[in-house]
Amino acid sequence: MSVKVLIVDDSELVRKMLSEMLGSDPEIEVVGTASDPYDAREKIKLLHPDVLTLDVEMPKMDGVTFLKNLMRLHPLPVVMISTLTEKGADVTFEAMDLGAVDFVTKPKIDLHHTFEDYAFEIRRKVKTASKVSRYMLERQYARYVSNQQRQPTVATVSSPEKYTADAVLPKKTPSVSRASTGFKLIALGSSTGGTEAIKEILLRLPADSPPIVITQHIPAAFSAPFANRMDSIAAMTVHHAEDGMPIEKGHVYVAPGDKHLLVMREGTRLVCRLNDGPPVNRHKPSVDVMFRSVEQAVGTGAVGVILTGMGADGAQGLKDLHELGVKTVAQDEKTSVVWGMPGESVKIGAVDFVLPLEQIAQKILELGSR
Missing domain, CATH: 3.40.50.180 (Methylesterase CheB, C-terminal domain)
Incomplete structure (x- = not known):
């Protein structure tokens, strides 16, 4: 049975690239794409995806705010798509606090020589995320809430050769x-x-x-x-x-x-x-x-x-x-x-x-x- 994925990203080009990368795997089915969290909320209800890929920075509602609502009301395995910036890193780690399973960096337009490596990485992480139980997601979110209450706020590159x-x-x-x-x-x-x-x-x-x-x-x-x-x-x-x-x-x-x-x-x-x-x-x-x-x-x-x-x-x-x-x-x-x-x-x-x-x-x- 294939893993059903919903891609959430405000960039039409990124949605297209991720759809191509994930859809080329026979074990993954891209059931839809969404351009913002409000669109994603409706498509989750309609399409019942197993995994979401979620952009960190989006208009109307940022990815972390959306993730908080998702984990509180309807926990789903999420792979964050993060920008290669200090702000992107900070937001990504906050998303991991909330219960995101993993993250990858946002694909670059000039992926000519690394397309297959990137595609392999995101396909692998999506399939791994699909195996994470709702119990684990709820547990992580509960830990996040507990930590917020009790304390003040203060990838890896794949290679075709396998060395030891x-x-x-x-x-x-x-x-x-x-x-x-x-x-x-x-x-x-x-x-x-x-x-x-x-x-x-x-x-x-x-x-x-x-x-x-x-x-x-x-x-x-x-x-x-x-x-x-x-x-x-x-x-x-x-x-x-x-x-x-x-x-x-x-x-x-x-x-x-x-x-x-x-x-x-x-x-x-x-x-x-x-x-x-x-x-x-x-x-x-x-x-x-x-x-x-x-x-x-x-x-x-x-x-x-x-x-x-x-x-x-x-x-x-x-x-x-x-x-x-x-x-x-x-x-x-x-x-x-x-x-x-x-x-x-x-x-x-x-x-x-x-x-x-x-x-x-x-x-x-x-x-x-x-």
């Missing part, structure tokens, strides 16, 4: 142990739904928590705004990772959206290293690459965490950590938007603890203090 972490950092027998490093480090990987999952974890961690390195599959233009957004709400200090940046207690390091993040040892300290190697598991940054570097630089002084996400990136890296003796944690299926990465990790025996999202921060603190 060996393409960036060859595997070798780790020569470090917890005793030799004297260092605790939390290594965390995520993808679809991960921006919100990461936020929920960081909100629960005190300022003096062990350092955290994060690889989240996210477009390059959005990784810095994401890190800045997390820094504004977390007790820990959150950085958009830079090459050579020292890794210190109480700090979080988010991988840039177009570079692999590696943890390397320099004398007695750990530092961030950015690597421009090929995509691994079709992702750059790759969770497997980060986990590989943590295995080699930190050893059993680390804690490995895998959160909600599509695919299997990070599963093998987590298993390697687990087999070394590193304690590992995976988000459970019920609280994951997509139980791909954590599910695969559990399937291959890479996980010590499978926990709902709300319990992961406490487990991190517990394991980080041992």
Whole structure:
């Protein structure tokens, strides 16, 4: 049975491009298009779509205002279509807070050489969104309302070739142990739904928590705004990772959206290293690459965490950590938007603890203090 999609965008050209991209997949049916939220509201009632693609910035009513009404009255899986601007990033993350499943950047008119890559990405995200339950959408919206009440306001490029972490950092027998490093480090990987999952974890961690390195599959233009957004709400200090940046207690390091993040040892300290190697598991940054570097630089002084996400990136890296003796944690299926990465990790025996999202921060603190 095909996934029924309604495209909501004020640009006739974008509606046409998205219709062509999505409609070319036999598993997707574009049931209609709408030029503004009012038009979309009527067509949702008439066409009963499974998924919406929703423009962030539209006349008459912006995408976030429309999304608030939608999630409150008639939750549907939504993939946001975002502009490559700072404002577009801020609005997109607010949409993710509200319950949007994922986002892609707005297609450019001159897509000649990247049309197929872009089409593959949006088709994949729409099909993934169609599998998200109404329970998950209602849960996310309830969390958004709760957060608004209790606290003050303060992508990944697909590749035709599939490399492993060996393409960036060859595997070798780790020569470090917890005793030799004297260092605790939390290594965390995520993808679809991960921006919100990461936020929920960081909100629960005190300022003096062990350092955290994060690889989240996210477009390059959005990784810095994401890190800045997390820094504004977390007790820990959150950085958009830079090459050579020292890794210190109480700090979080988010991988840039177009570079692999590696943890390397320099004398007695750990530092961030950015690597421009090929995509691994079709992702750059790759969770497997980060986990590989943590295995080699930190050893059993680390804690490995895998959160909600599509695919299997990070599963093998987590298993390697687990087999070394590193304690590992995976988000459970019920609280994951997509139980791909954590599910695969559990399937291959890479996980010590499978926990709902709300319990992961406490487990991190517990394991980080041992």
